[in-house]
Amino acid sequence: MRADRLVSLVLLLRQRGRLPAATLARELEVSTRTVLRDIEALSAAGVPIYAERGRHGGFALLPGFQTELTGLNHDEALALLIVGSRRGKQAFGLGSALASAMRKVFDALPESHRDTATGAARRLLVDPETDLLSRRLTTEEIPDAILSEIRRAVLGGHKLRIHYEAAGQTPQWRTVDPIGLVTVRDQGYLLAMKSGADRTYRLSRVLAAEELTEPAQRPDRVDLDRAWQERSTRFRTGGDLVTVLVRVHPRRRDELARTALAVHAEEVDADDWLRLEVTFQDSRHAEWALWQLGTNAEALAPQWLRTALRERATAVATCYEASPES
Structure with a gap:
């Protein structure tokens, strides 16, 4: 660990020039005292680091100190x-x-x-924080300590104990055999086995994690991409899935398709609107997705979904009937 930090310290000085000890400490995530000890160790090893006093002082390398890697195009x-x-x-x-x-x-x-x-x-940007409508993309905040513990268990092949809060349930401790980690659209998942059965856990719902010393009971080899596809298929075809018949304006078709789990059938109505049969995760997912489309979509079936959307629209209309209180 210290060797890596010493190399990083040298590279920071090479790339950014003179830097105060406080800045180095922040970049390396250590204390200022640790930075000063590291600089003393590097100087003793012959690395040409010198200190400049004064308001704009700091530590710097003598010009020309450099490593070179060839063969990288x-x-x-x-x-x-x-x-x-x-x-x-x-x-x-x-x-x-x-x-x-x-x-x-x-x-x-x-x-x-x-x-x-x-x-x-600088001319290529991967997944900016907002889309064209200025909607900020949500990124899960998972403590590094939890992620590090999970990652060590996955890579080390040890059992993992997690304090997990499933949706709508009281958090519970579970001991699992970790298989791998997957990230999809900034959402992280732990693929694991529990008592020989496949399990998938949302990382943002892990409240605490502990790597155990006992070896994990898992296959020696894993095709993580295939495992993820299989679990995704089981998720889409099981549980409390809801199938909806909906009419949607053509310009909102792709938005609906991205929100739904699957599109099973599609045809064009006489007015050029599209009639789709789509599946959602559950009733709440279906109601939310159709509500986002406003008057650009109409749920034709099931009837309970039409009733739920009508009641929601009535409640909103009632809210805006009266003038706001001053």
Whole structure:
């Protein structure tokens, strides 16, 4: 751990020039005292770090101190920089490790690729925080300590004890055999087995986690992509799924399809509106999805959904009948 931190410290000074001890401590997530000890150790090992006093002082490297990595072409460097972008840092609690790795990659780039690759990377943006309608994308906030414990159990092949809060239930402790981690649209999932049965847990609902010493009972090899597809299929075809017949304006068709779990049938009505048969996760999901589309969609069946939407619309209309209180 300390060796990695020492390398990161050197790379920070190489890439950003003179930096105060407080800034180095913040970047490396350690105390200022630790930074000062690390600088003393690097100096003793022959790394040319010197201190500048004064208001704008700090620590810096003598010019020309550098490492070089050959064989990395422009597109390879660009790909690494894109992966290390802001959105990439959120995956599985590896933000600090990824930031450290990207500093090493950037420092090792041949001079001929460094400026062109970073310039090109600024012109490519992966998953910004908001869409064109200025709707902010929600990102799950999962404590690093919990993610680290889960990740160690997954990679180390040990059983995992989690304090899990399932939807609508009281949190309970469960001991599982972890299989792998999956992230989909900024939502993280733990694939595991419990008493030999497949289980999928939402990471944001894990309140605490503890890696156990006992080996996990799981296959030696796993095709994580296939496992995820199989569980997704079971999810879509089981539980309290609701199938709805709906009329929707053509321009809102894709929005409806993205919200639904599946589209089973589709035809065009005489007025060019579309008639779709779609499946939702449950009744609440169906009501919410149709409500978002306003008058651009009409639920034709089942009747309970039409009734629920009418009652909701009536309640909203009643709310706005009277003038607001001053």
